[in-house]
Amino acid sequence: MTSLVAVSSHLPETVPVDALKESLGLSDQQVRRFTRLYGLERICKAPERPESELLLAAAGKLEGLAGQEDRVRYVIRAKGLRTTAPYPVNPLREVRDALGLRHARTFAVADHGCATGLLALDVAGTLLEADGDPDALALILAGDKTLTPFSQWVADVSIMSEATAAVLVGPGRGRDRLAGYAARIHGREDGLIDLVGDLAKEAVRLYQDALEEVVTAALDEAGIGVGDLALVLPHNVNRVSWTVAAKNLGIPTGAMYLDNIAATAHCFCADPFINYRSVRDLGLLKPGDHYLMTSAGLGQSFAAAVFQH
Incomplete structure:
Protein backbone atom coordinates (compact mmCIF):
# COMPACT_ATOMS: atom_id res chain seq x y z
CA MET A 1 0.00 0.00 0.00
CA THR A 2 1.41 3.38 -1.05
CA SER A 3 1.13 6.64 0.86
CA LEU A 4 2.26 10.24 0.64
CA VAL A 5 4.59 10.95 3.54
CA ALA A 6 5.31 14.58 2.63
CA VAL A 7 4.78 16.91 -0.33
CA SER A 8 6.42 20.25 -0.99
CA SER A 9 6.54 22.72 -3.85
CA HIS A 10 8.61 25.63 -5.08
CA LEU A 11 6.99 28.47 -6.99
CA PRO A 12 9.45 30.87 -8.68
CA GLU A 13 8.59 34.49 -9.39
CA THR A 14 5.72 35.00 -11.82
CA VAL A 15 5.12 37.21 -14.84
CA PRO A 16 1.75 38.15 -16.39
CA VAL A 17 0.69 36.34 -19.54
CA ASP A 18 0.86 39.49 -21.67
CA ALA A 19 4.55 39.89 -20.75
CA LEU A 20 5.19 36.73 -22.79
CA LYS A 21 3.35 37.96 -25.86
CA GLU A 22 6.48 38.83 -27.85
CA SER A 23 8.65 35.87 -26.82
CA LEU A 24 5.91 33.34 -27.57
CA GLY A 25 4.63 35.14 -30.65
CA LEU A 26 1.10 35.45 -29.26
CA SER A 27 -1.54 37.52 -30.98
CA ASP A 28 -3.83 39.83 -29.00
CA GLN A 29 -6.62 37.31 -29.55
CA GLN A 30 -4.53 34.48 -28.09
CA VAL A 31 -3.63 36.57 -25.04
CA ARG A 32 -7.32 37.27 -24.46
CA ARG A 33 -8.16 33.58 -24.87
CA PHE A 34 -5.52 32.48 -22.36
CA THR A 35 -6.48 35.10 -19.78
CA ARG A 36 -10.21 35.76 -20.10
CA LEU A 37 -11.40 32.33 -21.24
CA TYR A 38 -8.80 29.87 -19.96
CA GLY A 39 -8.16 31.68 -16.68
CA LEU A 40 -4.35 31.91 -16.89
CA GLU A 41 -3.02 35.09 -15.30
CA ARG A 42 0.56 34.59 -14.17
CA ILE A 43 3.34 32.21 -15.25
CA CYS A 44 6.20 31.00 -13.02
CA LYS A 45 9.52 31.82 -14.70
CA ALA A 46 13.10 31.46 -13.46
CA PRO A 47 15.25 32.06 -16.56
CA GLU A 48 18.52 32.39 -14.63
CA ARG A 49 18.04 29.32 -12.43
CA PRO A 50 19.01 25.81 -13.64
CA GLU A 51 16.63 22.88 -13.30
CA SER A 52 18.64 21.29 -10.50
CA GLU A 53 18.29 24.43 -8.40
CA LEU A 54 14.52 24.54 -8.87
CA LEU A 55 14.12 20.85 -7.98
CA LEU A 56 16.38 21.22 -4.96
CA ALA A 57 14.35 24.22 -3.78
CA ALA A 58 11.25 22.01 -3.63
CA ALA A 59 13.03 19.03 -2.06
CA GLY A 60 14.63 21.25 0.57
CA LYS A 61 11.18 22.06 1.98
CA LEU A 62 10.17 18.44 2.54
CA GLU A 63 9.17 17.64 6.09
CA GLY A 64 10.63 14.35 7.23
CA LEU A 65 13.55 14.14 4.83
CA ALA A 66 16.31 15.75 6.89
CA GLY A 67 17.83 13.12 9.16
CA GLN A 68 16.05 10.30 7.30
CA GLU A 69 18.26 10.21 4.19
CA ASP A 70 19.31 6.59 4.77
CA ARG A 71 15.68 5.47 4.42
CA VAL A 72 15.39 6.80 0.86
CA ARG A 73 15.86 3.81 -1.48
CA TYR A 74 14.81 5.49 -4.73
CA VAL A 75 15.07 8.96 -6.26
CA ILE A 76 12.71 9.19 -9.22
CA ARG A 77 12.58 12.07 -11.68
CA ALA A 78 9.11 12.52 -13.20
CA LYS A 79 9.76 14.23 -16.54
CA GLY A 80 7.06 15.87 -18.58
CA LEU A 81 9.70 16.25 -21.30
CA ARG A 82 12.07 13.54 -22.47
CA THR A 83 15.11 15.84 -22.43
CA THR A 84 15.43 18.60 -19.84
CA ALA A 85 19.16 19.40 -19.90
CA PRO A 86 21.99 19.20 -22.46
CA TYR A 87 24.32 16.20 -22.23
CA PRO A 88 26.29 15.55 -20.03
CA VAL A 89 24.46 17.73 -17.48
CA ASN A 90 22.34 15.57 -15.15
CA PRO A 91 20.10 17.68 -12.86
CA LEU A 92 18.70 14.60 -11.13
CA ARG A 93 22.08 13.38 -9.95
CA GLU A 94 23.03 16.89 -8.89
CA VAL A 95 19.96 17.08 -6.67
CA ARG A 96 20.49 13.55 -5.33
CA ASP A 97 24.07 14.35 -4.36
CA ALA A 98 23.15 17.70 -2.80
CA LEU A 99 20.55 15.96 -0.62
CA GLY A 100 23.02 13.30 0.50
CA LEU A 101 21.18 10.46 -1.24
CA ARG A 102 24.05 8.93 -3.21
CA HIS A 103 23.14 5.45 -1.99
CA ALA A 104 19.64 5.62 -3.52
CA ARG A 105 18.83 4.06 -6.87
CA THR A 106 18.25 6.97 -9.21
CA PHE A 107 16.32 7.05 -12.48
CA ALA A 108 13.75 8.98 -14.48
CA VAL A 109 10.37 8.10 -15.91
CA ALA A 110 8.96 9.86 -18.96
CA ASP A 111 6.81 9.42 -22.09
CA HIS A 112 3.50 9.93 -20.27
CA GLY A 113 3.77 13.69 -20.76
CA CYS A 114 2.25 15.64 -17.91
CA ALA A 115 0.68 12.46 -16.52
CA THR A 116 4.17 11.18 -15.66
CA GLY A 117 4.01 12.51 -12.10
CA LEU A 118 1.27 10.03 -11.22
CA LEU A 119 3.10 7.30 -13.12
CA ALA A 120 6.17 7.98 -10.95
CA LEU A 121 3.99 7.63 -7.86
CA ASP A 122 2.76 4.22 -9.03
CA VAL A 123 6.32 3.11 -9.85
CA ALA A 124 7.56 4.23 -6.44
CA GLY A 125 4.80 2.33 -4.66
CA THR A 126 5.47 -0.83 -6.66
CA LEU A 127 9.19 -0.75 -5.87
CA LEU A 128 8.67 -0.06 -2.17
CA GLU A 129 6.17 -2.90 -1.89
CA ALA A 130 8.65 -5.27 -3.53
CA ASP A 131 11.36 -4.18 -1.08
CA GLY A 132 9.18 -5.20 1.84
CA ASP A 133 10.82 -2.71 4.22
CA PRO A 134 8.15 -0.69 6.08
CA ASP A 135 10.66 2.10 6.74
CA ALA A 136 11.82 2.52 3.12
CA LEU A 137 11.03 5.74 1.24
CA ALA A 138 11.11 7.00 -2.34
CA LEU A 139 11.60 10.61 -3.43
CA ILE A 140 9.84 11.90 -6.54
CA LEU A 141 10.97 15.14 -8.18
CA ALA A 142 8.61 16.80 -10.68
CA GLY A 143 8.65 19.93 -12.83
CA ASP A 144 10.56 20.98 -15.94
CA LYS A 145 12.42 23.97 -17.38
CA THR A 146 10.91 25.65 -20.43
CA LEU A 147 14.12 25.81 -22.44
CA THR A 148 12.76 25.56 -25.99
CA PRO A 149 9.77 27.01 -27.89
CA PHE A 150 8.19 23.53 -27.92
CA SER A 151 8.21 23.41 -24.12
CA GLN A 152 7.02 26.97 -23.47
CA TRP A 153 3.40 26.64 -24.55
CA VAL A 154 0.87 24.36 -26.18
CA ALA A 155 -0.88 26.35 -28.89
CA ASP A 156 -4.37 27.42 -27.82
CA VAL A 157 -4.26 25.03 -24.83
CA SER A 158 -1.96 26.35 -22.08
CA ILE A 159 1.29 28.13 -21.21
CA MET A 160 3.95 26.17 -19.37
CA SER A 161 5.40 27.20 -16.03
CA GLU A 162 8.61 26.37 -14.12
CA ALA A 163 7.32 25.52 -10.65
CA THR A 164 8.51 22.24 -9.11
CA ALA A 165 7.36 19.68 -6.56
CA ALA A 166 8.96 17.03 -4.36
CA VAL A 167 7.07 14.03 -3.01
CA LEU A 168 8.23 11.64 -0.31
CA VAL A 169 6.48 8.28 -0.76
CA GLY A 170 6.19 5.48 1.79
CA PRO A 171 4.85 1.91 1.66
CA GLY A 172 1.62 2.64 3.47
CA ARG A 173 1.92 4.32 6.84
CA GLY A 174 1.59 7.97 5.76
CA ARG A 175 -1.44 10.14 6.28
Missing part, protein backbone atom coordinates in the same frame (compact mmCIF):
# COMPACT_ATOMS: atom_id res chain seq x y z
CA ASP A 176 -2.46 10.04 2.61
CA ARG A 177 -3.09 6.47 1.44
CA LEU A 178 -3.32 5.64 -2.27
CA ALA A 179 -6.62 3.82 -2.72
CA GLY A 180 -6.87 3.59 -6.51
CA TYR A 181 -4.77 4.32 -9.60
CA ALA A 182 -5.41 4.07 -13.34
CA ALA A 183 -3.50 5.11 -16.45
CA ARG A 184 -4.20 4.82 -20.16
CA ILE A 185 -2.29 5.83 -23.29
CA HIS A 186 -4.20 6.37 -26.53
CA GLY A 187 -1.09 6.74 -28.65
CA ARG A 188 -0.37 6.62 -32.36
CA GLU A 189 1.76 4.12 -34.22
CA ASP A 190 3.83 6.95 -35.74
CA GLY A 191 4.62 8.38 -32.29
CA LEU A 192 3.53 11.94 -33.17
CA ILE A 193 2.38 14.06 -30.24
CA ASP A 194 2.27 17.66 -31.56
CA LEU A 195 -1.20 19.19 -31.23
CA VAL A 196 -1.50 20.54 -34.78
CA GLY A 197 -3.91 19.90 -37.65
CA ASP A 198 -5.68 16.55 -37.51
CA LEU A 199 -3.73 15.59 -34.36
CA ALA A 200 -5.30 18.49 -32.51
CA LYS A 201 -8.79 17.55 -33.69
CA GLU A 202 -8.26 13.94 -32.61
CA ALA A 203 -6.97 15.06 -29.20
CA VAL A 204 -10.03 17.23 -28.61
CA ARG A 205 -12.37 14.42 -29.68
CA LEU A 206 -10.72 11.91 -27.37
CA TYR A 207 -9.86 14.02 -24.33
CA GLN A 208 -13.00 14.05 -22.21
CA ASP A 209 -13.92 10.39 -22.78
CA ALA A 210 -10.37 9.23 -22.03
CA LEU A 211 -10.24 11.36 -18.89
CA GLU A 212 -13.56 9.97 -17.69
CA GLU A 213 -12.25 6.44 -18.33
CA VAL A 214 -9.23 6.76 -16.02
CA VAL A 215 -11.11 8.66 -13.33
CA THR A 216 -13.84 6.02 -13.26
CA ALA A 217 -11.26 3.21 -13.17
CA ALA A 218 -9.38 4.79 -10.26
CA LEU A 219 -12.61 5.38 -8.33
CA ASP A 220 -13.71 1.79 -8.94
CA GLU A 221 -10.41 0.46 -7.61
CA ALA A 222 -10.83 2.65 -4.54
CA GLY A 223 -14.38 1.37 -4.07
CA ILE A 224 -15.98 4.82 -4.04
CA GLY A 225 -17.99 7.05 -6.36
CA VAL A 226 -17.61 10.62 -7.58
CA GLY A 227 -19.96 11.81 -4.85
CA ASP A 228 -17.51 10.56 -2.20
CA LEU A 229 -14.74 12.92 -3.32
CA ALA A 230 -14.05 15.93 -1.15
CA LEU A 231 -11.65 17.50 -3.67
CA VAL A 232 -10.25 17.02 -7.16
CA LEU A 233 -6.66 18.17 -7.73
CA PRO A 234 -6.14 18.37 -11.50
CA HIS A 235 -3.27 19.53 -13.66
CA ASN A 236 -3.51 23.25 -14.31
CA VAL A 237 -3.95 23.19 -18.07
CA ASN A 238 -6.85 25.66 -18.31
CA ARG A 239 -10.19 26.44 -16.68
CA VAL A 240 -12.38 25.50 -19.65
CA SER A 241 -11.23 21.88 -19.93
CA TRP A 242 -11.86 21.23 -16.24
CA THR A 243 -15.21 23.00 -16.20
CA VAL A 244 -16.34 20.66 -18.97
CA ALA A 245 -14.80 17.64 -17.23
CA ALA A 246 -16.53 18.45 -13.95
CA LYS A 247 -19.88 18.59 -15.72
CA ASN A 248 -19.26 15.32 -17.58
CA LEU A 249 -18.11 13.49 -14.45
CA GLY A 250 -20.77 14.92 -12.17
CA ILE A 251 -18.22 16.67 -9.95
CA PRO A 252 -19.53 19.79 -8.16
CA THR A 253 -17.64 22.87 -9.38
CA GLY A 254 -16.66 23.70 -5.80
CA ALA A 255 -14.88 20.36 -5.41
CA MET A 256 -12.56 21.04 -8.36
CA TYR A 257 -9.52 22.98 -7.07
CA LEU A 258 -8.65 25.38 -9.88
CA ASP A 259 -7.09 28.34 -8.04
CA ASN A 260 -3.55 27.61 -9.23
CA ILE A 261 -4.49 27.89 -12.89
CA ALA A 262 -4.40 31.65 -12.44
CA ALA A 263 -1.55 31.69 -9.93
CA THR A 264 0.99 29.34 -11.54
CA ALA A 265 -0.39 28.13 -14.91
CA HIS A 266 0.58 24.65 -16.13
CA CYS A 267 3.67 23.18 -14.40
CA PHE A 268 4.06 19.95 -16.36
CA CYS A 269 3.60 16.85 -14.15
CA ALA A 270 4.12 18.79 -10.90
CA ASP A 271 0.62 20.30 -10.97
CA PRO A 272 -1.36 17.78 -8.85
CA PHE A 273 1.31 17.84 -6.15
CA ILE A 274 1.46 21.65 -6.17
CA ASN A 275 -2.32 21.68 -5.80
CA TYR A 276 -2.09 19.18 -2.93
CA ARG A 277 0.36 21.44 -1.12
CA SER A 278 -1.98 24.40 -1.63
CA VAL A 279 -5.09 22.67 -0.26
CA ARG A 280 -3.13 21.34 2.71
CA ASP A 281 -1.86 24.82 3.52
CA LEU A 282 -5.41 26.13 3.23
CA GLY A 283 -6.77 23.40 5.52
CA LEU A 284 -9.20 22.12 2.90
CA LEU A 285 -8.61 18.41 3.62
CA LYS A 286 -10.04 16.72 6.71
CA PRO A 287 -9.05 13.31 8.10
CA GLY A 288 -10.87 10.60 6.21
CA ASP A 289 -11.53 12.73 3.11
CA HIS A 290 -11.12 11.08 -0.28
CA TYR A 291 -9.57 13.19 -3.02
CA LEU A 292 -8.53 12.67 -6.62
CA MET A 293 -5.39 13.69 -8.52
CA THR A 294 -5.65 13.55 -12.29
CA SER A 295 -3.54 14.60 -15.28
CA ALA A 296 -3.31 14.31 -19.05
CA GLY A 297 -0.24 14.62 -21.24
CA LEU A 298 0.83 15.05 -24.85
CA GLY A 299 0.66 11.75 -26.68
CA GLN A 300 -2.83 11.17 -25.30
CA SER A 301 -1.73 9.84 -21.91
CA PHE A 302 -4.15 10.00 -18.99
CA ALA A 303 -3.85 9.12 -15.30
CA ALA A 304 -5.88 9.38 -12.10
CA ALA A 305 -5.16 8.50 -8.48
CA VAL A 306 -7.53 8.40 -5.50
CA PHE A 307 -6.23 9.04 -1.98
CA GLN A 308 -7.69 9.01 1.50
CA HIS A 309 -6.40 11.70 3.82
Whole structure:
Protein backbone atom coordinates (compact mmCIF):
# COMPACT_ATOMS: atom_id res chain seq x y z
CA MET A 1 0.00 0.00 0.00
CA THR A 2 1.41 3.38 -1.05
CA SER A 3 1.13 6.64 0.86
CA LEU A 4 2.26 10.24 0.64
CA VAL A 5 4.59 10.95 3.54
CA ALA A 6 5.31 14.58 2.63
CA VAL A 7 4.78 16.91 -0.33
CA SER A 8 6.42 20.25 -0.99
CA SER A 9 6.54 22.72 -3.85
CA HIS A 10 8.61 25.63 -5.08
CA LEU A 11 6.99 28.47 -6.99
CA PRO A 12 9.45 30.87 -8.68
CA GLU A 13 8.59 34.49 -9.39
CA THR A 14 5.72 35.00 -11.82
CA VAL A 15 5.12 37.21 -14.84
CA PRO A 16 1.75 38.15 -16.39
CA VAL A 17 0.69 36.34 -19.54
CA ASP A 18 0.86 39.49 -21.67
CA ALA A 19 4.55 39.89 -20.75
CA LEU A 20 5.19 36.73 -22.79
CA LYS A 21 3.35 37.96 -25.86
CA GLU A 22 6.48 38.83 -27.85
CA SER A 23 8.65 35.87 -26.82
CA LEU A 24 5.91 33.34 -27.57
CA GLY A 25 4.63 35.14 -30.65
CA LEU A 26 1.10 35.45 -29.26
CA SER A 27 -1.54 37.52 -30.98
CA ASP A 28 -3.83 39.83 -29.00
CA GLN A 29 -6.62 37.31 -29.55
CA GLN A 30 -4.53 34.48 -28.09
CA VAL A 31 -3.63 36.57 -25.04
CA ARG A 32 -7.32 37.27 -24.46
CA ARG A 33 -8.16 33.58 -24.87
CA PHE A 34 -5.52 32.48 -22.36
CA THR A 35 -6.48 35.10 -19.78
CA ARG A 36 -10.21 35.76 -20.10
CA LEU A 37 -11.40 32.33 -21.24
CA TYR A 38 -8.80 29.87 -19.96
CA GLY A 39 -8.16 31.68 -16.68
CA LEU A 40 -4.35 31.91 -16.89
CA GLU A 41 -3.02 35.09 -15.30
CA ARG A 42 0.56 34.59 -14.17
CA ILE A 43 3.34 32.21 -15.25
CA CYS A 44 6.20 31.00 -13.02
CA LYS A 45 9.52 31.82 -14.70
CA ALA A 46 13.10 31.46 -13.46
CA PRO A 47 15.25 32.06 -16.56
CA GLU A 48 18.52 32.39 -14.63
CA ARG A 49 18.04 29.32 -12.43
CA PRO A 50 19.01 25.81 -13.64
CA GLU A 51 16.63 22.88 -13.30
CA SER A 52 18.64 21.29 -10.50
CA GLU A 53 18.29 24.43 -8.40
CA LEU A 54 14.52 24.54 -8.87
CA LEU A 55 14.12 20.85 -7.98
CA LEU A 56 16.38 21.22 -4.96
CA ALA A 57 14.35 24.22 -3.78
CA ALA A 58 11.25 22.01 -3.63
CA ALA A 59 13.03 19.03 -2.06
CA GLY A 60 14.63 21.25 0.57
CA LYS A 61 11.18 22.06 1.98
CA LEU A 62 10.17 18.44 2.54
CA GLU A 63 9.17 17.64 6.09
CA GLY A 64 10.63 14.35 7.23
CA LEU A 65 13.55 14.14 4.83
CA ALA A 66 16.31 15.75 6.89
CA GLY A 67 17.83 13.12 9.16
CA GLN A 68 16.05 10.30 7.30
CA GLU A 69 18.26 10.21 4.19
CA ASP A 70 19.31 6.59 4.77
CA ARG A 71 15.68 5.47 4.42
CA VAL A 72 15.39 6.80 0.86
CA ARG A 73 15.86 3.81 -1.48
CA TYR A 74 14.81 5.49 -4.73
CA VAL A 75 15.07 8.96 -6.26
CA ILE A 76 12.71 9.19 -9.22
CA ARG A 77 12.58 12.07 -11.68
CA ALA A 78 9.11 12.52 -13.20
CA LYS A 79 9.76 14.23 -16.54
CA GLY A 80 7.06 15.87 -18.58
CA LEU A 81 9.70 16.25 -21.30
CA ARG A 82 12.07 13.54 -22.47
CA THR A 83 15.11 15.84 -22.43
CA THR A 84 15.43 18.60 -19.84
CA ALA A 85 19.16 19.40 -19.90
CA PRO A 86 21.99 19.20 -22.46
CA TYR A 87 24.32 16.20 -22.23
CA PRO A 88 26.29 15.55 -20.03
CA VAL A 89 24.46 17.73 -17.48
CA ASN A 90 22.34 15.57 -15.15
CA PRO A 91 20.10 17.68 -12.86
CA LEU A 92 18.70 14.60 -11.13
CA ARG A 93 22.08 13.38 -9.95
CA GLU A 94 23.03 16.89 -8.89
CA VAL A 95 19.96 17.08 -6.67
CA ARG A 96 20.49 13.55 -5.33
CA ASP A 97 24.07 14.35 -4.36
CA ALA A 98 23.15 17.70 -2.80
CA LEU A 99 20.55 15.96 -0.62
CA GLY A 100 23.02 13.30 0.50
CA LEU A 101 21.18 10.46 -1.24
CA ARG A 102 24.05 8.93 -3.21
CA HIS A 103 23.14 5.45 -1.99
CA ALA A 104 19.64 5.62 -3.52
CA ARG A 105 18.83 4.06 -6.87
CA THR A 106 18.25 6.97 -9.21
CA PHE A 107 16.32 7.05 -12.48
CA ALA A 108 13.75 8.98 -14.48
CA VAL A 109 10.37 8.10 -15.91
CA ALA A 110 8.96 9.86 -18.96
CA ASP A 111 6.81 9.42 -22.09
CA HIS A 112 3.50 9.93 -20.27
CA GLY A 113 3.77 13.69 -20.76
CA CYS A 114 2.25 15.64 -17.91
CA ALA A 115 0.68 12.46 -16.52
CA THR A 116 4.17 11.18 -15.66
CA GLY A 117 4.01 12.51 -12.10
CA LEU A 118 1.27 10.03 -11.22
CA LEU A 119 3.10 7.30 -13.12
CA ALA A 120 6.17 7.98 -10.95
CA LEU A 121 3.99 7.63 -7.86
CA ASP A 122 2.76 4.22 -9.03
CA VAL A 123 6.32 3.11 -9.85
CA ALA A 124 7.56 4.23 -6.44
CA GLY A 125 4.80 2.33 -4.66
CA THR A 126 5.47 -0.83 -6.66
CA LEU A 127 9.19 -0.75 -5.87
CA LEU A 128 8.67 -0.06 -2.17
CA GLU A 129 6.17 -2.90 -1.89
CA ALA A 130 8.65 -5.27 -3.53
CA ASP A 131 11.36 -4.18 -1.08
CA GLY A 132 9.18 -5.20 1.84
CA ASP A 133 10.82 -2.71 4.22
CA PRO A 134 8.15 -0.69 6.08
CA ASP A 135 10.66 2.10 6.74
CA ALA A 136 11.82 2.52 3.12
CA LEU A 137 11.03 5.74 1.24
CA ALA A 138 11.11 7.00 -2.34
CA LEU A 139 11.60 10.61 -3.43
CA ILE A 140 9.84 11.90 -6.54
CA LEU A 141 10.97 15.14 -8.18
CA ALA A 142 8.61 16.80 -10.68
CA GLY A 143 8.65 19.93 -12.83
CA ASP A 144 10.56 20.98 -15.94
CA LYS A 145 12.42 23.97 -17.38
CA THR A 146 10.91 25.65 -20.43
CA LEU A 147 14.12 25.81 -22.44
CA THR A 148 12.76 25.56 -25.99
CA PRO A 149 9.77 27.01 -27.89
CA PHE A 150 8.19 23.53 -27.92
CA SER A 151 8.21 23.41 -24.12
CA GLN A 152 7.02 26.97 -23.47
CA TRP A 153 3.40 26.64 -24.55
CA VAL A 154 0.87 24.36 -26.18
CA ALA A 155 -0.88 26.35 -28.89
CA ASP A 156 -4.37 27.42 -27.82
CA VAL A 157 -4.26 25.03 -24.83
CA SER A 158 -1.96 26.35 -22.08
CA ILE A 159 1.29 28.13 -21.21
CA MET A 160 3.95 26.17 -19.37
CA SER A 161 5.40 27.20 -16.03
CA GLU A 162 8.61 26.37 -14.12
CA ALA A 163 7.32 25.52 -10.65
CA THR A 164 8.51 22.24 -9.11
CA ALA A 165 7.36 19.68 -6.56
CA ALA A 166 8.96 17.03 -4.36
CA VAL A 167 7.07 14.03 -3.01
CA LEU A 168 8.23 11.64 -0.31
CA VAL A 169 6.48 8.28 -0.76
CA GLY A 170 6.19 5.48 1.79
CA PRO A 171 4.85 1.91 1.66
CA GLY A 172 1.62 2.64 3.47
CA ARG A 173 1.92 4.32 6.84
CA GLY A 174 1.59 7.97 5.76
CA ARG A 175 -1.44 10.14 6.28
CA ASP A 176 -2.46 10.04 2.61
CA ARG A 177 -3.09 6.47 1.44
CA LEU A 178 -3.32 5.64 -2.27
CA ALA A 179 -6.62 3.82 -2.72
CA GLY A 180 -6.87 3.59 -6.51
CA TYR A 181 -4.77 4.32 -9.60
CA ALA A 182 -5.41 4.07 -13.34
CA ALA A 183 -3.50 5.11 -16.45
CA ARG A 184 -4.20 4.82 -20.16
CA ILE A 185 -2.29 5.83 -23.29
CA HIS A 186 -4.20 6.37 -26.53
CA GLY A 187 -1.09 6.74 -28.65
CA ARG A 188 -0.37 6.62 -32.36
CA GLU A 189 1.76 4.12 -34.22
CA ASP A 190 3.83 6.95 -35.74
CA GLY A 191 4.62 8.38 -32.29
CA LEU A 192 3.53 11.94 -33.17
CA ILE A 193 2.38 14.06 -30.24
CA ASP A 194 2.27 17.66 -31.56
CA LEU A 195 -1.20 19.19 -31.23
CA VAL A 196 -1.50 20.54 -34.78
CA GLY A 197 -3.91 19.90 -37.65
CA ASP A 198 -5.68 16.55 -37.51
CA LEU A 199 -3.73 15.59 -34.36
CA ALA A 200 -5.30 18.49 -32.51
CA LYS A 201 -8.79 17.55 -33.69
CA GLU A 202 -8.26 13.94 -32.61
CA ALA A 203 -6.97 15.06 -29.20
CA VAL A 204 -10.03 17.23 -28.61
CA ARG A 205 -12.37 14.42 -29.68
CA LEU A 206 -10.72 11.91 -27.37
CA TYR A 207 -9.86 14.02 -24.33
CA GLN A 208 -13.00 14.05 -22.21
CA ASP A 209 -13.92 10.39 -22.78
CA ALA A 210 -10.37 9.23 -22.03
CA LEU A 211 -10.24 11.36 -18.89
CA GLU A 212 -13.56 9.97 -17.69
CA GLU A 213 -12.25 6.44 -18.33
CA VAL A 214 -9.23 6.76 -16.02
CA VAL A 215 -11.11 8.66 -13.33
CA THR A 216 -13.84 6.02 -13.26
CA ALA A 217 -11.26 3.21 -13.17
CA ALA A 218 -9.38 4.79 -10.26
CA LEU A 219 -12.61 5.38 -8.33
CA ASP A 220 -13.71 1.79 -8.94
CA GLU A 221 -10.41 0.46 -7.61
CA ALA A 222 -10.83 2.65 -4.54
CA GLY A 223 -14.38 1.37 -4.07
CA ILE A 224 -15.98 4.82 -4.04
CA GLY A 225 -17.99 7.05 -6.36
CA VAL A 226 -17.61 10.62 -7.58
CA GLY A 227 -19.96 11.81 -4.85
CA ASP A 228 -17.51 10.56 -2.20
CA LEU A 229 -14.74 12.92 -3.32
CA ALA A 230 -14.05 15.93 -1.15
CA LEU A 231 -11.65 17.50 -3.67
CA VAL A 232 -10.25 17.02 -7.16
CA LEU A 233 -6.66 18.17 -7.73
CA PRO A 234 -6.14 18.37 -11.50
CA HIS A 235 -3.27 19.53 -13.66
CA ASN A 236 -3.51 23.25 -14.31
CA VAL A 237 -3.95 23.19 -18.07
CA ASN A 238 -6.85 25.66 -18.31
CA ARG A 239 -10.19 26.44 -16.68
CA VAL A 240 -12.38 25.50 -19.65
CA SER A 241 -11.23 21.88 -19.93
CA TRP A 242 -11.86 21.23 -16.24
CA THR A 243 -15.21 23.00 -16.20
CA VAL A 244 -16.34 20.66 -18.97
CA ALA A 245 -14.80 17.64 -17.23
CA ALA A 246 -16.53 18.45 -13.95
CA LYS A 247 -19.88 18.59 -15.72
CA ASN A 248 -19.26 15.32 -17.58
CA LEU A 249 -18.11 13.49 -14.45
CA GLY A 250 -20.77 14.92 -12.17
CA ILE A 251 -18.22 16.67 -9.95
CA PRO A 252 -19.53 19.79 -8.16
CA THR A 253 -17.64 22.87 -9.38
CA GLY A 254 -16.66 23.70 -5.80
CA ALA A 255 -14.88 20.36 -5.41
CA MET A 256 -12.56 21.04 -8.36
CA TYR A 257 -9.52 22.98 -7.07
CA LEU A 258 -8.65 25.38 -9.88
CA ASP A 259 -7.09 28.34 -8.04
CA ASN A 260 -3.55 27.61 -9.23
CA ILE A 261 -4.49 27.89 -12.89
CA ALA A 262 -4.40 31.65 -12.44
CA ALA A 263 -1.55 31.69 -9.93
CA THR A 264 0.99 29.34 -11.54
CA ALA A 265 -0.39 28.13 -14.91
CA HIS A 266 0.58 24.65 -16.13
CA CYS A 267 3.67 23.18 -14.40
CA PHE A 268 4.06 19.95 -16.36
CA CYS A 269 3.60 16.85 -14.15
CA ALA A 270 4.12 18.79 -10.90
CA ASP A 271 0.62 20.30 -10.97
CA PRO A 272 -1.36 17.78 -8.85
CA PHE A 273 1.31 17.84 -6.15
CA ILE A 274 1.46 21.65 -6.17
CA ASN A 275 -2.32 21.68 -5.80
CA TYR A 276 -2.09 19.18 -2.93
CA ARG A 277 0.36 21.44 -1.12
CA SER A 278 -1.98 24.40 -1.63
CA VAL A 279 -5.09 22.67 -0.26
CA ARG A 280 -3.13 21.34 2.71
CA ASP A 281 -1.86 24.82 3.52
CA LEU A 282 -5.41 26.13 3.23
CA GLY A 283 -6.77 23.40 5.52
CA LEU A 284 -9.20 22.12 2.90
CA LEU A 285 -8.61 18.41 3.62
CA LYS A 286 -10.04 16.72 6.71
CA PRO A 287 -9.05 13.31 8.10
CA GLY A 288 -10.87 10.60 6.21
CA ASP A 289 -11.53 12.73 3.11
CA HIS A 290 -11.12 11.08 -0.28
CA TYR A 291 -9.57 13.19 -3.02
CA LEU A 292 -8.53 12.67 -6.62
CA MET A 293 -5.39 13.69 -8.52
CA THR A 294 -5.65 13.55 -12.29
CA SER A 295 -3.54 14.60 -15.28
CA ALA A 296 -3.31 14.31 -19.05
CA GLY A 297 -0.24 14.62 -21.24
CA LEU A 298 0.83 15.05 -24.85
CA GLY A 299 0.66 11.75 -26.68
CA GLN A 300 -2.83 11.17 -25.30
CA SER A 301 -1.73 9.84 -21.91
CA PHE A 302 -4.15 10.00 -18.99
CA ALA A 303 -3.85 9.12 -15.30
CA ALA A 304 -5.88 9.38 -12.10
CA ALA A 305 -5.16 8.50 -8.48
CA VAL A 306 -7.53 8.40 -5.50
CA PHE A 307 -6.23 9.04 -1.98
CA GLN A 308 -7.69 9.01 1.50
CA HIS A 309 -6.40 11.70 3.82
